[in-house]
């Protein structure tokens with residue numbers, strides 16, 4: 309059966325390799341519009357505006373961004389090409405600070421550039437190698453998400469209730485998603501999960517994206533406001549919580565969409581397992597603990613007026629709009645990666661792989 313995961317590709321290269329095609333996630337669920345991007349500047353804008361969002365998808369987009377920058381550069385020598393590449397890399401790295409996949413993907417692209425320039429490659433060969441590397445990052449992400457889904461599925465009972473926060477679905481990745489991957493894989497096996505999606509203020513990724521994705525896939529999804537998580541847990545409707553993440557520190561502290569840590573605290577209170585789904589590219593062993601994770605702050609307008617015809621707060625009121633929070637590792641039951649299921653205290657075992 310064809311599923312939404314087969315029908316939607318939120319980030320991919322055009323057939324001729326000239327443009328990056330992204331699904332504009334800011335217009336969902338009302339309109340499904342694809343944008344074609346040709347320059348690192350256009351990719352940067354799309355990331356900052358959250359047209360392309362979700363940690364793995366941001367990394368993939370940035371990888372294509374540096375490839376496109378190299379492809380369309382007017383460098384005459386490989387040294388000039390490297391200098392132009394490093395400029396676009398630095399620029400794209402400035403788009404969003406929290407999701408480590410962005411930096412991971414850009415570093416991987418630089419590594420490939422340096423490897424091939426060291427082997428005496430021509431400009432054309434370098435550009436081809438960059439294209440192949442970006443394509444590999446995207447394709448590998450599909451397999452990684454599928455593996456995360458398979459591991460996570462072993463923890464879930466058919467027919468059980470799952471709460472998720474934000475959107476860690478197929479559109480946030482190359483395919484399947486991270487936290488939503490087991491739900492899609494479970495559906496193929498007839499598991500009939502009952503999913504509760506937090507709306508996820510202020511940008512409503514849960515309402516606009518998760519509820520949309522899952523409804524399109526005919527999965528039983530119920531949208532709730534963020535402040536309703538406690539009541540649905542207390543009513544026994546939730547048997548597990550699954551979330552994605554933007555950066556996991558070496559000790560297992562996890563940065564994810566604002567509101568996640570509150571859900572984890574509630575889960576602990578009600579004795580519900582709280583699972584974080586994380587590709588290895590989201591684990592940052594250089595960052596010791598959550599205090600060292602840079603949290604992106606976004607504009608006041610996202611809270612005060614973005615979704616309303618009239619401003620919903622007094623003019624000039626002070627606001628604070630952190631886009632992420634850090635869930636303490638003690639609240640996390642397990643971190644599910646493509647390599648398997650790990651307690652936060654066992655994460656160091658992955659460091660050598």
Ligand SMILES: CSC[C@H]1O[C@H](OP(=O)(O)O)[C@H](O)[C@@H]1O
Nearest residue numbers: 361362363476480552553564565
């Ligand atoms: C598959 S990880 C998705 C991750 O991305 C979200 O952030 P944003 O919408 O700001 O890019 C969020 O924290 C999700 O869990």
